[in-house]
Amino acid sequence: MKTSSIARVCLVTLALGASGGGAYVFFASATAGGASWLDWARTALLAITLFWLVLGTSFGLVGSLLPAGRKPAAMAASPRGRTAILMPVYNEDPQASFARIAAMNRDLVRLGAESRFDFIILSDTTRDAVAAEEADWFARLLDEPGAAGRVYYRRRERNIGRKAGNIEDFVSRSGAAYDYALILDADSLMSGETIVEMAQRMDENSRLGLLQTVPRVIAARSFFGRCMQFSAGCFSPHFARGAALLQGDEGPYWGHNAIVRMSAFAACCGLPELSGPAPHGGHILSHDYVEAALLARGGWQVHVDPRLGGSFEEGPDNLIEYAKRDRRWCQGNLQHRRILGAPRLLWWSRFTLLQGIMAYLASPLWLALLLTSLLASVMPQRVFADSVMLEAEAGLMALAIAVFSILVLPKLLIVLRGLLDGRNKRFGGTGAVLISVLVEIAFSTVMAPVMLVLQTRAIAQTLLGTDGGWPATARDGSRVTLSEGFAASWWIVALGISAIGVTAVLTFDSLVWVLPVALPLLLAPFLIAFSSAPLAKRSWLLGTPESLDPPRVVRTYLEVFEAWSKTGVNHFAQGWQLKDAARVSA
Amino acid sequence: MKYQPLYPAYGELPDAPLAMPKQVLERPQQPRIGLLQRALFALSWR
Numbered sequence: 159m160k161t162s163s164i165a166r167v168c169l170v171t172l173a174l175g176a177s178g179g180g181a182y183v184f185f186a187s188a189t190a191g192g193a194s195w196l197d198w199a200r201t202a203l204l205a206i207t208l209f210w211l212v213l214g215t216s217f218g219l220v221g222s223l224l225p226a227g228r229k230p231a232a233m234a235a236s237p238r239g240r241t242a243i244l245m246p247v248y249n250e251d252p253q254a255s256f257a258r259i260a261a262m263n264r265d266l267v268r269l270g271a272e273s274r275f276d277f278i279i280l281s282d283t284t285r286d287a288v289a290a291e292e293a294d295w296f297a298r299l300l301d302e303p304g305a306a307g308r309v310y311y312r313r314r315e316r317n318i319g320r321k322a323g324n325i326e327d328f329v330s331r332s333g334a335a336y337d338y339a340l341i342l343d344a345d346s347l348m349s350g351e352t353i354v355e356m357a358q359r360m361d362e363n364s365r366l367g368l369l370q371t372v373p374r375v376i377a378a379r380s381f382f383g384r385c386m387q388f389s390a391g392c393f394s395p396h397f398a399r400g401a402a403l404l405q406g407d408e409g410p411y412w413g414h415n416a417i418v419r420m421s422a423f424a425a426c427c428g429l430p431e432l433s434g435p436a437p438h439g440g441h442i443l444s445h446d447y448v449e450a451a452l453l454a455r456g457g458w459q460v461h462v463d464p465r466l467g468g469s470f471e472e473g474p475d476n477l478i479e480y481a482k483r484d485r486r487w488c489q490g491n492l493q494h495r496r497i498l499g500a501p502r503l504l505w506w507s508r509f510t511l512l513q514g515i516m517a518y519l520a521s522p523l524w525l526a527l528l529l530t531s532l533l534a535s536v537m538p539q540r541v542f543a544d545s546v547m548l549e550a551e552a553g554l555m556a557l558a559i560a561v562f563s564i565l566v567l568p569k570l571l572i573v574l575r576g577l578l579d580g581r582n583k584r585f586g587g588t589g590a591v592l593i594s595v596l597v598e599i600a601f602s603t604v605m606a607p608v609m610l611v612l613q614t615r616a617i618a619q620t621l622l623g624t625d626g627g628w629p630a631t632a633r634d635g636s637r638v639t640l641s642e643g644f645a646a647s648w649w650i651v652a653l654g655i656s657a658i659g660v661t662a663v664l665t666f667d668s669l670v671w672v673l674p675v676a677l678p679l680l681l682a683p684f685l686i687a688f689s690s691a692p693l694a695k696r697s698w699l700l701g702t703p704e705s706l707d708p709p710r711v712v713r714t715y716l717e718v719f720e721a722w723s724k725t726g727v728n729h730f731a732q733g734w735q736l737k738d739a740a741r742v743s744a
Numbered sequence: 745m746k747y748q749p750l751y752p753a754y755g756e757l758p759d760a761p762l763a764m765p766k767q768v769l770e771r772p773q774q775p776r777i778g779l780l781q782r783a784l785f786a787l788s789w790r
Contacts, residue, residue: 278757296754311754326764333762420762428764452767500769 162406166506169216169404176564177208180557187553194537200530207523210516211564218393218568221400222575227465236271237357239337241417246280246324248317250344252292253722255279256299258347259309261715263302265350272304274357276336280324281313289313298722321413322429322445333420343414346373349468349711356417356466367422367458368450371469372398373415376704376712380637382689383475384700385601388594390473391702392585395464396572402462408454408506409462413446415469419458423449426456432496437489437620444490447514448497451507470704470712476638476690477605478646481612488518488616521613528675535665569595584703594700605685607678611650643686654679 185193185201243262247255259277266272279296283289296311319326325341333339338360340353348371356369372395378387402409427449432439442448450460474480491514498508573591576582582591644651657676661669678685693699696706704712 293754300754307755309755310757312757328757329762330764332758332760333764334760335758336760424762424764426767428766430766430769433770448769497769499771501771 160406162404162408162506165220165403169213169220172216173209173213176212177205180208180560181205183553183557187550187557188531188534190550194534196530196534196537200527200534203523203527203530207520207527208561210513210520211561213513215564215568217400217404218397219400219571220403221396221398222568222571224399224403226399226579235269235354237274237354238361239274239357240335241275241338241340241353241357242328242332242336242420243275243277243340243342243353244280244325244328245277245342245344245346246282246321247292247344248282248321249285249288252288252295254719255344256292256295257719257722258345258715260299260302260718261711262348262350262353263305263309264714264718265711266353267303269350269354271350271354272308275308275340275353277309278328278332279309279311280328281311282317282320282324283313284317295722319429319441320443322442322449326428329420329424333424336420338417339420339423340417341414343471345472346414347376347470347711347715348415349709352466352468360417360419363459365457365459366419366461367426367453367456368409368411368416368418368460369466370409370411370416370460370462371466372462372464373412373469373471374467374702374704375473376470376708377472378475378705379692379695380475380690381601381693381700382477382480383473384693384697384705385598385689386473386480387702387705388598388700389602391704392576392591392595393569393572396568396575398462398464402464405460405462405506405510407459407461408504408510409450409460410510411446411450411453411460413444415471418453422453422456422458426452426458432493437623438493438496442490442497443493444487444514447491447494447511451497451500451503451511454504454507455502468709468711470709477608477686478638478642481616481646484613485616485619488613489620491515491518492617492620518613518617521610522617524610525614528672532661532665532668532672535668566599569599584706586698586701586706590698590701597700601689604678604681605689607675608647608650608682608685610675611653611679637692638687638690640683640687643683643690647682647686650679650682654682 181201181204184204185197188200189197243259245255245259256279259279263272263277266275279292281289281292283292292311292313296309299305299309302309314324314327317324325339329339338357340348340356342348352371356371359369360366373390374394375383375387375390378384429442429445429448431441434440437443453460474483494511494515497503498511573582573588573595576585576591577588582588585591585594638646654676657672657679658669661672661676698706708716
């Protein structure tokens with residue numbers, strides 16, 4: 159039996175046991191005076207939500223206990239195969255994206271490996287004014303060392319199939335000229351060493367269809383962005399290591415910062431349109447999970463390797479941008495229910511798709527648990543002794559503490575491990591890491607109810623058939639004012655007020671359970687505005703190795719960007735928004 | 745056959761097509777009459 163199969167059986171059994179045990183304690187405590195249909199319903203809701211919660215956190219638990227493993231020894235300087243480094247762009251800031259290409263190219267030139275790599279910008283930009291900017295900055299890119307004949311740009315007139323269609327267009331026209339494709343996002347940045355190593359791994363293992371890195375978030379400026387950046391830097395590699403143990407040869411693909419074998423990708427990943435109209439049918443939005451499942455179906459290995467460093471991306475700097483991105487991901491993941499029953503998919507691939515769906519469905523299920531619990535408390539009172547009542551309260555409190563501990567334990571174990579293996583030093587020392595982890599836990603706890611209602615709304619919008627589309631995400635770190643925060647979250651405040659009001663009137667004793675959820679909802683505008691405030695760049699609080707001591711390729715990128723800024727005009731940097739682009743192109 | 749790009753391309757991309765056959769992700773839907781037939785068949789057995 160393979161290691162991944164044993165790990166799957168163990169962790170799924172653990173999650174089933176823990177959720178079953180939790181549901182039993184809940185049922186026994188909640189039904190001390192006799193069970194009603196509501197008690198059965200909320201016990202079922204708790205069992206389902208707890209299963210996915212325990213399974214998710216068990217990845218972190220296992221990852222924090224597993225040895226990191228040794229990276230394969232460095233191989234020859236240049237890989238044998240030719241790689242197309244693809245950067246799909248869509249109305250993004252071309253100066254920043256193309257400066258990242260320049261930095262990656264300089265790194266490859268430094269290593270003497272550039273002859274095996276071409277850069278290809280695949281533009282799906284719809285605004286002519288932005289396309290004109292792309293042409294300007296591309297001309298600058300051609301002056302970079304060794305760029306002649308190795309750096310290409312093309313723009314589609316119609317962006318059929320969005321990003322997946324953009325890549326498919328390239329593969330079907332030029333794919334046979336390359337052995338591998340390194341797929342990036344407009345905000346991706348990778349070191350030359352990592353790019354070369356990934357191509358070499360493809361050379362060495364002819365069954366490897368896709369190799370995914372775990373990108374670190376860089377360049378976050380706000381408190382919100384720094385929390386995400388710290389979480390991705392400190393926790394994600396451990397969670398990914400734990401998950402990789404279960405995934406084995408059926409690992410994930412996150413759509414960027416990954417290398418694919420061109421022939422395998424072409425043979426397995428031609429995505430059809432789903433029957434019916436959007437948002438349930440039409441083009442597959444979250445194509446990456448599906449492509450990973452199709453590669454595995456075709457017999458190819460799909461691996462994720464958290465040991466591969468030198469892989470970076472940027473993230474949203476405020477909750478509004480985060481929620482917009484999350485809305486798109488939610489729609490894409492829910493669409494996967496149409497693919498769960500696809501013929502010949504491996505069972506683990508189906509399970510992974512289901513896990514992605516549950517990542518969003520969990521929110522309305524938690525909300526339903528809260529609502530049914532409130533409803534149960536206003537039902538005709540059952541009469542039972544005070545001692546039974548106290549015992550029941552103690553049982554529920556113990557369960558609440560257990561759920562919180564499940565969420566926090568892996569994070570604390572990661573700090574402890576960092577203390578023992580010295581990793582904490584790269585984050586500014588154990589003291590800094592511990593304080594940062596506590597701040598991150600506090601912030602994510604306070605934000606959890608807000609995220610819960612945002613995700614519930616996203617699911618409702620998707621199921622009602624409102625197509626979210628794919629608006630470009632602004633990653634410019636612009637600060638959100640209190641009035642903007644209120645405009646985006648007034649309905650969340652109204653929900654919080656309603657929850658407190660209804661509970662106070664109907665079942666005052668239950669307020670103690672409702673306030674931890676409702677208070678953050680009341681504070682949503684303040685949380686959104688406050689968390690978008692900038693944090694000092696080199697601050698030890700929420701510091702990561704990349705923010706405290708930027709890697710070479712990040713420094714090169716910043717140098718190139720700055721040098722280009724001196725001689726060119728970047729309308730995006732001057733606060734140019736897409737609406738301005740629309741005005742210019744109209 | 746050399747393709748003519750429909751879009752502005754800076755630097756000529758290699759003319760090296762690679763087929764990407766569309767994958768089958770959905771099972772063909774059973775016609776409703778099939779369900780009815782199955783139900784009638786099950787009833788006739790009783």
